[in-house]
Amino acid sequence: MPSRSEIDAWRSFLRSHAKVTRYLEAELLAEQRLSLGAYDVLAQLAEAPDQRLRMAELAEAVLLSRSGVTRLVDRLERAGLVIRERVDGDGRGVVARLTPAGANRLGIAARTHLAGIVRHFVDLLDEQELATIGALCDRIADAQR
Numbered sequence: 001m002p003s004r005s006e007i008d009a010w011r012s013f014l015r016s017h018a019k020v021t022r023y024l025e026a027e028l029l030a031e032q033r034l035s036l037g038a039y040d041v042l043a044q045l046a047e048a049p050d051q052r053l054r055m056a057e058l059a060e061a062v063l064l065s066r067s068g069v070t071r072l073v074d075r076l077e078r079a080g081l082v083i084r085e086r087v088d089g090d091g092r093g094v095v096a097r098l099t100p101a102g103a104n105r106l107g108i109a110a111r112t113h114l115a116g117i118v119r120h121f122v123d124l125l126d127e128q129e130l131a132t133i134g135a136l137c138d139r140i141a142d143a144q145r
Helices: 004-032 036-047 055-061 066-078 100-120 127-143
Strands: 052-054 082-087 090-098
Touching (some): 004 036, 004 100, 036 052, 036 090, 052 055, 066 090, 090 100
Antiparallel strands (some): 082 090
16 A cells, blocks of 8 residues: 555646646647647657558557547548558558658647747756656656566
8 A cells, every 4th residue: 555655746746747738738729729649649650760650559659549549640631641551561550651741730839849848847847857757757667568
């Protein structure tokens, strides 16, 4: 059973994540009419080799279920920001690929998103605190594999 201080630390972690995420989402929606989830999909594709990922890899990268990422990619495809392509030699394999319009939209939205990261996270911590929180979060994430 966790101690009171352990529960308090857990709740602080959840509260800070939820608040920062809520602010970033609201700013992207207000300024760019783009959800944080859509931004994350575009960013993951932009960073991937050939700007494409298998749908299962994309779902894992953006922390969504396969059905959730499928619905999100459907919307992004209708907007012309991504396309789906079959994988050569794999009859069932499908990848999502970033389109030039998607790369352009990401570049514009990144200004809003990155400014928000600085405002709601980076500016609140000093360099050592940023290094510490990064290392701690990596340790937690790596323990879950």
